[in-house]
Amino acid sequence: MGKDKLKDSKRIFHSQDLIQPALSYPPADHAFKGKWNKEFFKNDFPIVLELGCGRGEYAVNMAKKFPEKNFIGIDWKGARLWRGAKTGVEEKISNLGFLRIQIQNLYAFFGENEISEIWITFPDPQMQQNRERKRLTHLRFLSMYQKMMKPDGIIHLKTDSLPFYEYTLEVIAENKLKIIKQTADLYNSPILDDVLSIKTTYEQIWLKSGAKICYVEYLVNSGG
Numbered sequence: 001m002g003k004d005k006l007k008d009s010k011r012i013f014h015s016q017d018l019i020q021p022a023l024s025y026p027p028a029d030h031a032f033k034g035k036w037n038k039e040f041f042k043n044d045f046p047i048v049l050e051l052g053c054g055r056g057e058y059a060v061n062m063a064k065k066f067p068e069k070n071f072i073g074i075d076w077k078g079a080r081l082w083r084g085a086k087t088g089v090e091e092k093i094s095n096l097g098f099l100r101i102q103i104q105n106l107y108a109f110f111g112e113n114e115i116s117e118i119w120i121t122f123p124d125p126q127m128q129q130n131r132e133r134k135r136l137t138h139l140r141f142l143s144m145y146q147k148m149m150k151p152d153g154i155i156h157l158k159t160d161s162l163p164f165y166e167y168t169l170e171v172i173a174e175n176k177l178k179i180i181k182q183t184a185d186l187y188n189s190p191i192l193d194d195v196l197s198i199k200t201t202y203e204q205i206w207l208k209s210g211a212k213i214c215y216v217e218y219l220v221n222s223g224g
């Protein structure tokens, strides 16, 4: 990290915009759990998470586009989060925050019914068989999301990995969840719109290499 970036990161890491909780195992419940609206955003707007957000392109762009919703970008890598948090501070985006935690510990940070939408943007596909439990759409994660999401909560997945997309469709079918939209080729699909056209850092790399982008949107609690 260069000198300026380091100086900036200190300022931002000490501001409220990028929250880096102290590590503990198992993680203790965070002070904001169940209270993000009241204590952090200070409004009643719906809360949307971007998981594995990297530089947070979805969180940043959607926060600007939808001022009546709140956005939290979540990742484990501080230098990537720093980029999104810097934009948030510089552009004074008040409905945006970043949280540096492991996604498997989300349950210590969000209470029941607290989240309205989750975006999972270009997750590591973890397609080796012995890594199935690490996939962010695995039942282990889905069960955790279901507890913290509203009854009509929505999950959006964008990925360059056809096997990961197909795996997620299987999890959706096994759990009898309702699909709202789906495509294995987003940029040649009629469902493409302003929001789905937002491009993350990884997405731009994949598009340049000619990859097709898959997208599925589903209701998290629709299972019978």
Ligand SMILES: C[S@@+](CC[C@H](N)C(=O)[O-])C[C@H]1O[C@@H](n2cnc3c(N)ncnc32)[C@H](O)[C@@H]1O
Residues within 6 Å of the ligand: 051, 052, 053, 054, 055, 056, 074, 075, 076, 077, 080, 101, 102, 103, 104, 121, 122, 123, 124, 200, 201, 202, 203
């Ligand atoms: C392939 S990158 C995609 C980044 C960004 N969404 C994009 O599209 O440019 C996957 C991101 O997920 C994060 N990540 C993977 N597993 C994670 C976990 N268990 N907890 C937190 N972050 C995780 C990585 O640090 C990385 O930034």
